[in-house]
Amino acid sequence: MLDALGDPQSVLVLGGTSEIALATIKEMPRNRLRRVLLAGRSSESLDLAVAQLQALNISGVEAIEFDAKNTETHGGIIDAAFDGSDIDIVILAFGLLGDQMTAEADPTHAVEIATVNYTGSVSAGLHVARRLKKQGHGALVVLSSVAGDRARRTNFVYGSTKAGLDAFAQGLDAALAGTGAHVLIVRPGFVRTRMTSHLPEAPMTTNPEDVAKIIVTALKKGKSAVYAPGPLRFVMAGLKALPKPIFRKLPN
């Protein structure tokens, strides 16, 4: 349960090594956290993420095995996490940017991006919603992207998976209405993480810590969707309204 100050005591991260998710945990009041589950593929990075949080004196940090592509395992993993104790916040943070040109040349790469970002999220999201509904409180934070707002030549495979994920998350929030649980959709622009470290920065680039602050504030306020940074909401509204010939002339 959120404590008297509205701060979370237990968090489950799906995509436990995500730099945005880890920054979000670090942004939460540390002395309130009692249980942090980092669910991800077994790796040195996952062990390092656990050690990093433990070094900050965050208690109850554990790694659990989770692969977004193995959808048949999701129900058992999510049930086991919730059976341990109530979970206040679930962060759905896994995602694959992939490479657009590789995806066009080899559709199996496109299918992998779609499987992780969309199919995996639909599966995990529905299992999480089932348990949040049962416990009658809690929030699912979904890391969507501005890339889903309007398809661009340079990353439309990734963008289309985020558009699907975003629509799914909006519907899931509607399905949870009145249960005590809700969904927070986060639409970041370009964030400096290992996912984007090989790319030139875009306008309004942020750091994971900036996105984390926006997420923690939005959770406290019970919001259902936020852009990161906030003014991107207006930029994207403008871009969505642009006629196609003009939109296609913009740097992409």
Ligand SMILES: NC(=O)c1ccc[n+]([C@@H]2O[C@H](COP(=O)([O-])OP(=O)(O)OC[C@H]3O[C@@H](n4cnc5c(N)ncnc54)[C@H](OP(=O)(O)O)[C@@H]3O)[C@@H](O)[C@H]2O)c1
């Ligand atoms: N960085 C940006 O500019 C940006 C912008 C908008 C939205 N986002 C979204 O924000 C989320 C977090 O990204 P990030 O920036 O924090 O990047 P990140 O540090 O690279 O995190 C990506 C996460 O996805 C996990 N993942 C990938 N495939 C997986 C699979 N099959 N099963 C389980 N986990 C898997 C990775 O785990 P491994 O350690 O096992 O690889 C990692 O934990 C993603 O959904 C991303 O699309 C990022």
